[in-house]
Amino acid sequence: MRISPLPPLPCLVAFESAMRHGSFTRAASELHLTQSAISRQVAQLEHFLGKKLFIREPRALRLTVSGQAYAEEVQRLLAACAEATEDVMKRKGHGELTVACSSGVAVLWLTPRLPAFRAAHPDVHLRLLVNDSLASLAPAEFDVGMYYLREGPPPGLASRRLYDEEVFPVCAPHYLGGRQLAPAELAGETLLTLEDGQRQWMSWQTWLARNGVADARAPRKLVANQYPILLQLAMEGQGIALGWRHMIDRCLRERLLVRASEASATLGGGYYAVWPQARAEGAAARLFRNWLAQQSTAEQ
Incomplete structure (x- = not known):
């Protein structure tokens, strides 16, 4: 009507x-x-x-x-x-909060830290919305998000950079027996690869090119469409994955993964807090955004 x-x-x-x-x-x-x-x-x-x-x-x-x-x-x-x-x-609700993030951020970064946030703010009722594509989310669907972005947020969203990007190869401690490989040597190993649809993220081909290995064609690849699956495969000794600093820090601390090379690369991207630009911000969203900023500052 x-x-x-x-x-x-x-x-x-x-x-x-x-x-x-x-x-x-x-x-x-x-x-x-x-x-x-x-x-x-x-x-x-x-x-x-x-x-x-x-x-x-x-x-x-x-x-x-x-x-x-x-x-x-x-x-x-x-x-x-x-x-x-x-x-x-x-x-x-000023006490209701929907947080959107990718599966990698949810599993590797957010889940281990959420108990501390919930203990500090027990009145906030949290809903976690996991979606690997920020571009497919409408601003009405979430209050605050945390995503890897290469060139800033989509239209209608405001953002704050939390972490700079640093990418390096990781594997299970036993996979290379404690050795670290030069970038050219990595191409001969099983490379755990995020499928082509996830082109926002750095690919193995780009990483190798950034480290002086041109036209590298890995003879063995194992492909998955979700980043946490790749890391789990790496932990099981199935190959070498690219690891994003800050996302995999806990895995490195607990020796679930180790660096497979001292080399690293970046495309200039980073992890951002994002939120709807035109919506009035509730108290819970403000608390969570400030908490994200505090976490990133403490871990730099």
Whole structure:
């Protein structure tokens, strides 16, 4: 059902404020606009209605008969809209939080750290949304996200860089018997490879090229479409995977994985906190964003 006729919302807001203050100047101050902008919006509304709403006197505004009747309805409807909006925000909750991230971030970085966040903020009701493609998520689906990005976030999202990218090969401690290989030697090993659809991430071919190995064609590859699976295969001694610093730090500390080479590479990307740019931020989202920033600062 199309709602018609419906005037522009900014015009209604300007009219309501001017009516309440009896002044375009004071309405402009309240709405952080210029006096001329308020005057234009009210004039636009009058043109839309085909009725004069104000009698403009030298030092004051006075409502016309039509303006008085319209003002009562507009004020009631705007108040109801504001109340309904506040109710939805409260229901979604200053204590409710949807966090979006890739499977790699969820398994390797976020899950081990969440107990500390939940212990510090027990009133936050957390929902974890795992999706490897940030571009496929609508801003309405989440409050805060953590993703690897090469060139900044998609339109409609704000961002803060948390970690710089550093990529190096890793394997199980027994796989190379404690040896580390030069980049050219790695091409002869079984390379655990993220499938072509995940091109936001660095590929083996790119990593080898960045380390001076041109046109390297690995004779043996094992391909998977999720990064945590590749790391699990590496832990089981099935080959060598590319490891992203900060994501795999815990695996290195616990000796589940070791570096297979001293060489590393970067494409200039990094891990970012992202959030919807146009939405009013709830208390839980603000807490989580600040917590992400604190975690990254402590681990640099």
